[in-house]
Amino acid sequence: MHIPDNYLSPSTCAVMGAVMVPIWTRAVKKVKAEMTKKKMPLMGIGAALSFLTMMFNIPLPGGTSGHAVGGTLLAILLGPEAACISITIALLIQALLFGDGGILAFAANSFNMAFLMPFVGFYIYKFLKKSFKSRKGENISAFIASYIGINAAALFAAIEFGLQPLLFKDAFGMPLYSPYPLSITIPSMLLPHLLIAGVVEGIITVGVLSFIKKVSPEIIYEGSSKKMRPIYALLIALICLSPLGLLATGTAFGEWSAEEIAAVTLGGKALGFIPKGMENGFSLSPLMHNYSVKGLSGSLGYILSAVAGASILLIVFRIVASMRKDIKN
């Protein structure tokens, strides 16, 4: 669901940036006011969890692949504002270091995955939790909330894709950026997420939540726990399992490179051309493009990328936590 560069026009990117700036400001203020020093490294762990979840690609019908995000999970564990910041930083590392998601499109990606998903998921979870009120009810509400959250994110991503050919055409009427209109993008993105990716997201959310409740439940309530080891063990297990994400070989919808897009068949016919904005667009070659390392096998590159990303996220949040003066409770 990461939108690469040159799929959205610069004006769309600027608009999304303008929308995200107040959201980020408010989230930072809230986190500064409410997050204690002890709970902040938890944001790093959450960001690392989300980063690793996004590396597991799931094959989706139609030949593309998708991935779960874990946004609702973080919102339930940390609160929606902290989840917003954690996922934003994870997306930043992905965009800068791994080329997953564009740099100009960063604000749009953050809007979908760092804002919509945690907030929608969190408030639905709270609402449903009140109606269900049992232990199992919590799991059911978490499942439904994360399912709706990821589909909301997918819907908005599809809308952002689909608006491009409507608004940005060159002199011949050919789309400059993302070439598919709303009638194609919305079903292509929403259906696989409704059918498969949403279910996987729900399963992951419920699974990790139950795992945490079993091994260190204090995290949910107090925010710090002596027994952090199982959580680190979970992170290490995810890192070792990450090469599974390579099994899904299709490129995700909307993440084709400029060369691939001419051959993509959707709606029965191949696209046949490369939109001008993509041919001459902005590009930055990151250090570990697409989670691979030159000269090493794919799975080894994947594991290295997972280790690098998780380490950087953990370190960043620990440093931020140490620079904070503790708030008086």
Add this chain to the structure above:
Amino acid sequence: MPEWLFKKDNYIPEKDSVNFINKSILSILNILTRFKLQSNAKADKLGVNDLIKLISTLVLIIFVSLSKNFTYILIADIFLLMLINFLSIDEIKYVLKVSFVMAAITLIILLPSIFLGYGNNALMITLKVFATVGFVNILSYVTKWNDLLGALKVFKVPDMFIFVLDITIKYIIVLGEFSLNLAYALKLRSVGKSISKSTSLSGIVGTMFIKSKELSEEMYGAMECRGFTGEYRVYKKFKFKLADYICIIVIAAFILAYFYLDRL
């Protein structure tokens, strides 16, 4: 009472813009803090043998510096990032700060070559510097320096060097505190603008030299009385635990990776 005591004095000392006494005090305190902290260092969480730590650091530094393959340096940097996670938060900040500063200095030094068009290796050299400086700093944070000396003996380093290193580490603290007191005394007696402040600072250095000569003579006498003949015997046996074997395997993997990747 002498006459001048009764005269009213309206002396307002000028503010001196030269601040080097404070800076000297701060830098001495900095060094002393580092030395004292590391002598209280708890055993590192990984529980690896000091000898193995020393050998791994040396191997990593040598092979990272020799490597011409970008992938190998990337792997070393990612390994470094993973290791940093195991330190405490203050150590993390210090290690990262030093590594970034050295890498930035290297990049700045390389700027002319980048502008002239030979910039292909600039990124690689910067990453190499980042990795090697990072590894050395991690070693200095996870090992007590005195324990490292025991490991050095295994490398058949001459006793004279180990002796000098050992005494240096101990006496930097002693002489450091001595010079700190001198600097405080100087600071208390400095009022207003005066040229003799700078000359007095060199007086501190001179006094330090005399004091260290006296201390060394006393120490020599004390050690001779206790039967020291210049031999250094290390009585600690380096036990090998599971963590050591894992470390050896990882280092062997790095060596193999070097030869595998450098052939490409």
